[in-house]
Amino acid sequence: MEKGIAVLDFGGQYAHLIANRLRRLNVYAGIHPPEIDVDTLTGVDGIVLSGGPASVYAADSPRCDPAVFTLQVPILGLCYGHQLIAELLGGQVRRGDTMEFGAATLYVRQPAGILDRLQAEEPVWMSHRDTVVEPPPGFSCLATTADCPVAAMADETRRIYGLQFHPEVTQTTAGMTVLDNFVQLCGCERTWTMERYIQLAMDDIVQRAAGRNVFLLVSGGVDSTVSFVLLNRALGADRVLGLHIDNGFMRKEETARVRELMRASGFSNLHVVDDSAEFLQRVAGIADPEEKRRRIGAEFLAVRDRALAALDLDPEEWLLGQGTLYTDTIESGGTQHAEVIKTHHNRVDMVARLLAEGKVIEPLAQLYKDEVRELGDKLGLPRNLVWRHPFPGPGLAVRVLCSHGRAPAGATAERWAAAGAAAGVAAAEHGLKLALLPVRSVGVQGDSRTYAYPAAVAGALDWDRLEKVSTYLVNAFSEINRVVYLLTPERLPPLHLQPAYLTRERLDVLREADELVMETVERHGLMDQVTQFPVVLLPLTRGGGGESLVLRPVATDDFMTARFCRLPPAFLDEICARLLAMGGIDAVFYDITHKPPGTVEWE
Numbered sequence: 332m333e334k335g336i337a338v339l340d341f342g343g344q345y346a347h348l349i350a351n352r353l354r355r356l357n358v359y360a361g362i363h364p365p366e367i368d369v370d371t372l373t374g375v376d377g378i379v380l381s382g383g384p385a386s387v388y389a390a391d392s393p394r395c396d397p398a399v400f401t402l403q404v405p406i407l408g409l410c411y412g413h414q415l416i417a418e419l420l421g422g423q424v425r426r427g428d429t430m431e432f433g434a435a436t437l438y439v440r441q442p443a444g445i446l447d448r449l450q451a452e453e454p455v456w457m458s459h460r461d462t463v464v465e466p467p468p469g470f471s472c473l474a475t476t477a478d479c480p481v482a483a484m485a486d487e488t489r490r491i492y493g494l495q496f497h498p499e500v501t502q503t504t505a506g507m508t509v510l511d512n513f514v515q516l517c518g519c520e521r522t523w524t525m526e527r528y529i530q531l532a533m534d535d536i537v538q539r540a541a542g543r544n545v546f547l548l549v550s551g552g553v554d555s556t557v558s559f560v561l562l563n564r565a566l567g568a569d570r571v572l573g574l575h576i577d578n579g580f581m582r583k584e585e586t587a588r589v590r591e592l593m594r595a596s597g598f599s600n601l602h603v604v605d606d607s608a609e610f611l612q613r614v615a616g617i618a619d620p621e622e623k624r625r626r627i628g629a630e631f632l633a634v635r636d637r638a639l640a641a642l643d644l645d646p647e648e649w650l651l652g653q654g655t656l657y658t659d660t661i662e663s664g665g666t667q668h669a670e671v672i673k674t675h676h677n678r679v680d681m682v683a684r685l686l687a688e689g690k691v692i693e694p695l696a697q698l699y700k701d702e703v704r705e706l707g708d709k710l711g712l713p714r715n716l717v718w719r720h721p722f723p724g725p726g727l728a729v730r731v732l733c734s735h736g737r738a739p740a741g742a743t744a745e746r747w748a749a750a751g752a753a754a755g756v757a758a759a760e761h762g763l764k765l766a767l768l769p770v771r772s773v774g775v776q777g778d779s780r781t782y783a784y785p786a787a788v789a790g791a792l793d794w795d796r797l798e799k800v801s802t803y804l805v806n807a808f809s810e811i812n813r814v815v816y817l818l819t820p821e822r823l824p825p826l827h828l829q830p831a832y833l834t835r836e837r838l839d840v841l842r843e844a845d846e847l848v849m850e851t852v853e854r855h856g857l858m859d860q861v862t863q864f865p866v867v868l869l870p871l872t873r874g875g876g877g878e879s880l881v882l883r884p885v886a887t888d889d890f891m892t893a894r895f896c897r898l899p900p901a902f903l904d905e906i907c908a909r910l911l912a913m914g915g916i917d918a919v920f921y922d923i924t925h926k927p928p929g930t931v932e933w934e
Contacts, residue, residue, distance in 0.1 A: 380412025
């Protein structure tokens with residue numbers, strides 16, 4: 332096998348992010364299934380065991396061959412991989428008394444080896460329910476957190492290391508230092524570059540196309556645009572056709588902006604179609620977020636087929652091109668042991684079948700957002716395009732929450748009420764009022780999907796206090812996976828769930844709110860502080876048909892993890908007043924949930 336580091340993927344949300352970070356250190360990293368034959372790992376410089384959603388003590392949990400520990404190369408286990416090392420080598424793992432999702436403080440006992448150059452206390456990122464309570468024989472405990480007795484361990488003789496925290500995410504401040512320490516322990520050559528990737532990607536496009544042409548879905552965002560450039564350069568503009576679809580879920584005047592942006596960037600092979608009526612018909616009366624995503628993904632392919640027919644192009648000669656990133660694949664459960672967090676439109680069943688038939692080309696499928704932006708810079712794309720705020724493929728469809736109007740009932744209602752009461756007591760200890768909202772959103776905890784309720788809190792604005800309360804609530808209550816802060820200048824209003832679906836009227840309300848928010852963000856000079864700023868419409872009303880809005884500004888590099896942004900009070904006061912002045916808005920909330928446990932989008 333090629334030299335470098337082999338990452339064994341146990342289905343963790345961050346498995347490929349590990350490879351991303353190692354590439355940032357100019358080290359080649361390859362992803363492999365954990366069941367890989369140990370003999371094929373001969374020649375690697377080191378091995379990383381990734382995180383994953385399973386429990387190592389479960390009968391059906393994924394394992395690697397214990398013989399990997401005899402290869403005499405450094406081994407690093409992260410999260411599930413850390414627990415697996417303990418399980419396989421004679422330590423003890425059990426369900427933790429307290430779950431840890433999000434920020435934690437690492438207390439370093441031995442700042443050497445894998446933890447060399449770390450301070451006595453370091454901010455780290457956790458995402459686990461199980462914990463190592465006893466290291467295996469020969470291992471020493473290197474670090475702890477308040478809720479994790481063995482947050483780092485090492486057998487220096489065999490060069491085997493385990494970390495419960497995630498050094499690969501940006502929220503672990505010294506994470507790159509930890510990975511750099513591992514690279515040094517492995518003695519890796521640092522020869523990986525983005526220029527090398529560009530050439531490899533273009534060679535791969537030519538090989539996969541095998542004389543055929545590519546029909547690329549172009550949203551106008553950085554991912555599809557970078558894919559468009561690579562395809563054009565590898566195959567030539569006469570063999571590539573871009574299709575931009577107005578699906579009715581776009582931002583205000585977005586299609587016109589995309590058309591102009593593509594023209595200004597020199598693309599002449601872009602075709603634009605308006606399929607908004609068909610998309611709206613596909614999702615009429617649908618409330619389940621997964622079903623919405625599946626139907627939207629299917630309609631994208633139907634539009635492609637209709638466009639090919641209208642242009643008199645042979646489908647057998649035209650492959651489907653997509654600007655898929657690895658985040659789309661892993662969140663859609665696209666690796667062997669990964670769980671589905673949310674099905675991305677470019678990973679619906681029909682696309683999966685085309686992938687299996689070799690009829691899809693995705694030049695960016697192994698990359699993350701930060702790498703795509705670097706790639707865009709290397710390709711010479713305009714900075715304003717490369718650094719545009721990303722916008723999801725299903726557009727505002729995943730920001731308009733839908734409901735049949737049925738609040739929690741039966742045993743679910745009892746658990747919901749009990750959790751709300753207990754969480755209210757905890758919030759009151761911090762001077763906050765709390766109400767559990769009767770609408771659910773998607774989250775990710777311990778590499779698994781959650782579909783649970785947001786807790787709304789009200790009180791004086793104190794970011795440190797709000798972050799602390801948010802982290803506690805999502806860790807302490809399984810019914811809560813997200814916390815929002817009430818911006819409306821009053822006490823928490825009684826909000827009721829009402830029947831509401833994806834309609835042009837609701838989408839127009841959100842379009843106006845989104846436009847207003849983005850204009851205000853830019854005018855306050857906050858664009859560089861915010862990576863993405865979803866605005867979410869909730870079917871929660873005081874009565875009379877009004878709705879509620881949630882602001883969700885986050886900062887992130889790779890979108891696998893994210894922190895909510897702490898924006899200035901003056902901005903918050905202005906934006907809240909302007910949104911309420913729109914009319915028909917009963918409450919405005921501000922999402923104070925990191926990822927994990929809350930995904931960036933609510934669906």
